Amino acid sequence: MTTERKALVVGGGGREHALAWRLHRSGAELHVAPGNAGTAGFATNHPVNADDVTGQVALAKELGVGLVVVGPEAPLVAGLVDALEAAGVPAFGPTRAAATLEGSKIRAKELMQRAGIPTAGFRVFEDADAAEAYVRGAERPLVVKADGLAAGKGVTVAKDAEEAAGAIDRIMRQRAFGDAGARVLIEECLVGPEVSYHVVCDGTRAVPLAAAQDHKRAFDGDQGPNTGGMGAYSPPPMVDAALEARIRAEVVVPTLAALRDEGTPFRGALFIGLMIVDGAPQVLEYNVRFGDPETEVLMARWGGDAWPLFHGAATGDLSGVEPAWEAPAAMTVVLASGGYPGAYAKGKPIAGLEEAAAHATVFHAGTAEAEGRVVTSGGRVLAVTATGADVAAAAQRAYAAADAIDFEGKQLRRDIGWQARPSRSRD
Ligand code: AMP
Ligand code: GLY
DSSP: OOSOOEEEEEEOSHHHHHHHHHHHHTTOEEEEEEOOTTGGGTSEEOOOOTTOHHHHHHHHHHHTOSEEEEOSHHHHHTTHHHHHHHTTOOEESOOHHHHHHHHOHHHHHHHHHHHTOOBOOEEEESOHHHHHHHHHHHOSOEEEEESSOOTTOOEEEESSHHHHHHHHIIIIISOTTGGGGSSEEEEEOOOSOEEEEEEEEESSOEEEOOOBEEOOEEEGGGEEEEOSOSEEEEOOTTOOHHHHHHHIIIIIHHHHHHHHHTTOOOEEEEEEEEEEETTEEEEEEEESSOOTTHHHHHHHHBOSOOHHHHHHHHHTOOTTOOOOBOSSEEEEEEEEOTTTTSOOOOOOBOBOHHHHTTTSEEEESSEEEETTEEEEOSSEEEEEEEEESSHHHHHHHHHHHHHHOBOTTOBOOSOTTGGGOGGGOOO
16 A cells, blocks of 8 residues: 555543554554654654544644544543544544444333344433432332433443432433433443454445453552543453354444444444343443453554555445454553552552553553653553563463552552453452
C-alpha cells in the first residue's frame, strides 16, 4: 500500500496510548488529542478535548490525516464520526445513530430482544412509582440501570427490594445522572464470570479480536468499590473454541445484522460485555468503543500490520483482514493513585519508568509533564502491559515492571489474571 499513513487518535487515556502505539508500530505518523505524557514520546499531542467535536474536526482537517480513531464513547455519542465523515475524513468509530447502542441501554435491550440475542429478562419504566412497585413485588435480586450514559455509575446490582428502590429513587427522582435517568431498565440478575469480547466492524464484516477479562473492583479478591478497571488479561481460559464459536454465532452475527437492518450499520470497535451462565453467553451490555484496559492487552497481543484493520473499518472494507495475533498471552496491571476511585492527589512525580520499560510496555492513562518530569494526573495513572508464552509468564513480567515504578500513593491489585494463574487460584 502506498497511501500515506497519518492518523489522529482522539482521547488521552491508556486505551488511546495503546491504539496510537500499535498504529505507530505499523509505520504511521501519529497525532493524539489531547494525549498524555506517554503518547508525547512518539506522537504529537494537540491540546483539543476529546469531546470537542468542532475542534477535533478542525484539527483533523488541518493535519490532513487519512484516519481518525475515536477512543472514548462521549464524542461518538456526540456525533464526532458523522462530523468527520461530512468533512471527508475517514473515521474509525460508529455514527451517532449507531452509538445509541451504548448511549441507551434500553435501545440495546430492545435490539437484543428483537434479534433473539441471549440476554437477561427485563422491564422498562418511565415512572418511578411504577418501577418501585415492581421491584417491591419481585422478591428476588434485580439489577437497576439508568438508560443513558452515567460514567459507569448508573448500574446497581441490588440484593433486595430496598436497595433496588433506592437506586430507582437516585436515578429517576433525584436525577443523579440527569436526563440519563428519564427511563430505567430493570433486569433479572444473572450470575457467572464476565468476559469482554471485541470485534472490529466495517458495517458488514467483523474481525473478531481475542477474548479478555477486566477486573473492575479496586482491591484483591474482587473487593472494594467499582473502578474503570484495575487490570486485564487475555486469553481467559474459560473461553475455549466452542464457546467462542457460540459467541460469534449467537451474539456477534445477529447483532451486526440487526444493526444493519435497522439502518445503523456499525463501524468501529464493538465491545460486547458478556456473562457466561451455565457455559452459555448472555449479553450484559454493548459498548461502541474499545474497553480500557482491555485494549492494552489486545494491542499488545496483536502482531501484524494494524493499519488495514483500522483504516479498513473506517472506510467500509475489511475484506481480507484477518486477526494477527503474535503473543499467546498478555496482561495489563493498572497503577492507580491512592484513594482511587474516590478522591486522590495529582501531580506526584513518577519514578522508574525507564527501568520498567525493560520488562514491559508502560501505557500512560493519567499522566502529564511538569517541569520536565512525568507526574500523575488521573485516577488510573499507568497501564503496565507485558506479553508472554502464557498468562503466568505475562504476569511475571508485568508485575516486575509494576514493581519498578514508584509514585506516592501507588495502588495496584496483585491478583490480575487469577483465573488463569494456578498459584493465584482462590478455590
Ligand atoms: P453494565 O454497565 O450494563 O455492563 O453493568 C455493569 C456491571 O453490572 C456488569 O459488568 C455486571 O457486573 C453487572 N451487571 C449488569 N447487568 C447484570 C445482570 N443482568 N445480572 C448481574 N449482573 C449484572
Ligand atoms: N473495561 C471496561 C470498559 O472499558 O468499559
